[in-house]
């Protein structure tokens with residue numbers, strides 16, 4: 083999918099070296115789960131996240147010690163855009179801005195009165211860093227809860243837009259909007275409302291999406307549906323799991339939708355059936371586990387099929403494919419049969435073929 087052809091038009095917001103919005107690629111975010119005060123451990127995890135493909139990393143800042151650690155973290159990973167995540171305490175947000183954070187995430191609704199919000203705005207303006215206005219169903223302002231009766235999509239969108247309007251009154255427009263809910267439908271509807279009513283880039287994601295299995299499905303359904311409609315400039319997949327898995331999931335989701343070319347191959351593999359005569363599931367798992375070895379000149383389509391009857395035909399658009407028979411694999415390219423290799427050489431042959439692929 084040519085994302086920019088369907089993409090909602092937004093302003094551009096710079097977070098360190100990464101641009102969110104406009105026509106810049108949809109960036110991937112995650113959040114550390116180390117104690118931020120432990121700058122060494124946090125920087126090490128940030129590096130693991132960026133190695134996995136994360137563009138922007140958020141760290142929780144619950145107290146002054148954590149805010150001070152932001153400076154040390156930035157010294158250790160100066161190239162990585164760091165977002166300081168702050169609740170309730172404007173002074174911490176100011177400290178983080180001064181410590182070198184590349185973006186401040188606050189929920190203006192719980193950071194205090196307008197004077198406190200202005201102190202954060204002034205600090206961010208001084209350092210020319212953006213603010214992410216992050217609202218979620220768990221921290222909706224009381225007046226909106228009273229008006230709507232529940233954290234509905236309309237209530238969440240109103241909260242975000244009211245908070246954006248507050249920042250605009252301070253003549254501040256360096257804003258990314260995030261509206262999160264653990265309910266997929268509520269989140270997607272709220273984001274769609276906000277997307278129609280402002281032109282700020284939007285950070286998408288289902289928050290507190292649950293375990294790895296459920297979280298991947300909720301995120302794919304929620305964020306995937308928004309992305310298909312051109313909404314979403316940066317994404318976080320929230321999982322109760324190693325945050326590296328959040329990055330891998332986001333990367334895979336963007337690649338599966340054809341929005342990003344970060345994954346080197348688009349893998350097509352059949353579901354197996356009574357015709358399958360090899361351990362196709364193990365072959366595909368092995369291939370997937372060796373993805374980091376793949377360096378094709380462009381993202382290519384690779385097919386691993388369970389039989390020759392339907393293999394080359396069903397996967398005729400694959401740049402490289404293999405149809406497996408009893409103890410061997412028949413290689414093909416764009417439906418044209420090339421050669422056979424024994425079963426135990428199939429994956430290595432695929433990898434070699436992908437790495438030497440030329441159009």
Ligand code: SF4
Nearest residue numbers: 352354355358388389
């Ligand atoms: S490609 Fe062959 S083995 Fe795989 S599902 Fe289709 S018919 Fe079955």
